[in-house]
Amino acid sequence: MSLSQILPLSTCPGLSLTALAPMQDVTDLHFMSVLAHYGCPDYFFTEYFRVHPSSTLNKKILRSITENTTGRPVFAQLIGESIPDLVRIARELSHYPVAGIDLNLGCPAPRVYRKNVGGGLLRDPEQVKRILSELREAVAGRLTVKMRLGFDNTDHFDRLLDLINLCDINLLSLHGRTVKEKYHSAVHYDLIAHAVQRVRCPVLANGNVTSATSALSILEMTGAAGVMIGRAAIRNPWIFQQIRQALNGQPVSGVPLSAVHDYIERLRQTQTASMVPERARVSHMKMYLNFIAQSVDVAGAFLREMRQARTETELLAVCARHLLSNPETEFALEPYPGLVARPTCETPQDCCA
Template sequence: MPLVSLPQSVHPNLPLTALAPMQDVTNLKFMKVIAHYGSPDYFFTEYFRVNETSRLNPNILAAITENNTGRPVFAQMMGESIPDLVRTAKQLCAYNIAGIDLNMGCPAPRIYRKQAGGGLLKEPAKVDRILAELRQAVHDRPLTVKMRLGFENGDTFFQILDIINRYSIDLLSLHGRTVLDRYHGSVNYNLIAEAVKRVNCPVLANGNIYSAAQALSVLSQTGAAGVMVGRWAIGNPWIFHQIRQALLCETITPVPLTEVRHYIDRLYQTPEAPNIPERARLGYLKLFLNYIALNVDSQGHFLRLMRQAQTEVELFKVCDRFLVADTTQTLALAPYSGI
């Protein structure tokens, strides 16, 4: 079966960029915020949890049906029940999606203990059955896979890559760590390079791509068709625009910290905000500030004081102190080490 054509990229002559799917982060609101600062080529939804009783989550579905970013959105599924994965894929294909993405890399124990997400990497035979059924169900648009190098080690890695070839998967997003590595330790870009040579589809390199310079380095090391950026796009939503500037050999435009302050306002201002308790709103914003702070203050004071803030007034005073007081300061091009 021939591969299905992938959606057009922002810049056809450049490697692909994608925002990695992150649960409770990559919702419709965040996609719109990212798009304001420079869209990636592709978006991926949070995962639709698939089981015997699952229905399409309306909040995640909104990232598809109400998305006005102008960029393609892949619908990500997480599950291990083959009939229900097929059922859900067919339901999602009724919407304007760029393709169906199967998550085989989630490192959350509550997921992999149910043999879903990264847990599937322990069962190549199950992966074979799932992809066979999904390929038959999803035949007129891309079927993509997001995975890691393996569960505990890379014992099943090449076997699963061969299965990906068998069913003509259209795009592979590969995080260069194992499931049990979670987000710690070094990323094995050499194995991503091996995957690029072995599979017949484009590969997006994923894992610790924290800057435009790092993106170029990873593309050079791996030969990948593009990069997928996750957590570091939270701290620097300009990163996709910066990657394109670097690929075009342009000087990366500095981002004033005053613009970072406006970014925080964009994250915080939502129609439903008045109906959410202040504590919950603060917790949501701090999730993003944990990453933003790493590109703002090399000493870690912003990170510490932000985490200590108990009210909106306190939190925004901290933000103003570090982001507005000195208008000459700019966002670092890479996270500060040692914080």
């Protein structure tokens, strides 16, 4: 897909953009394909390509670009600090049908930022300037950035925003928390609104976009060009379709639990599932179910029983019991209060938007 065929990255009356946030171990080709069945976002972003002196293009991540049949543009995300290697990988990716190159300046996982990449780079605006300047020189197409407000405070925030302008960045996806705040604090939508006023490029508001209702409220508060959604899209793959309905003044479609069961089955049916040990399959499904379960029942019985399941048979039985016993019961559009997702591995918790 050529850049001229991509939806313009500009604000237009009545147009609000949606994007699926890049999430490690989640936003692969399979998840994008499953999501497309329920209503695509306007843009996809890949898991990050790790960039270092010996790095090559990750073939699994590359498939989400080269084999993508969703009909939506896909941005390739990079994470790293070695400027020659970031330039090298960006140029290699430019030979593939990418919508643009995205730089990760926001990952809050300690094992990531301690290497001075992702959110760790926000401590050093001068290094950010060097990286963005070199990438801008090397990337002929769109260059975009996903970042947070700062590392442990917002002292450098305006300086970072000015770098977005200086380096002619085409799109800024802004998570309204610092790296150290991870996902625990309130989202600072006022600072996203400040960024919207300060930078020349469109801004996608990211952080606690949990439903169509919250998306419209966040768009009104921030004036952003659109929203980027991460973990809420794992819980509710209908969210992008529902946002479009709300923006058009239409009723937001409800989702019966039987449809949620269908969604779980689609997640489970990967091409490689039969080659993966059962324990790993169960753990992988629990990664998704930790989020989905937040909207199944207010008491959290599904969440508890799902976590206790040890075999695939037990896990599927829990799903059938809670989702098919009363299949027309509606799935909650917002997570039930008090039901907290605790993924089975560090990455989705720490690197999901």
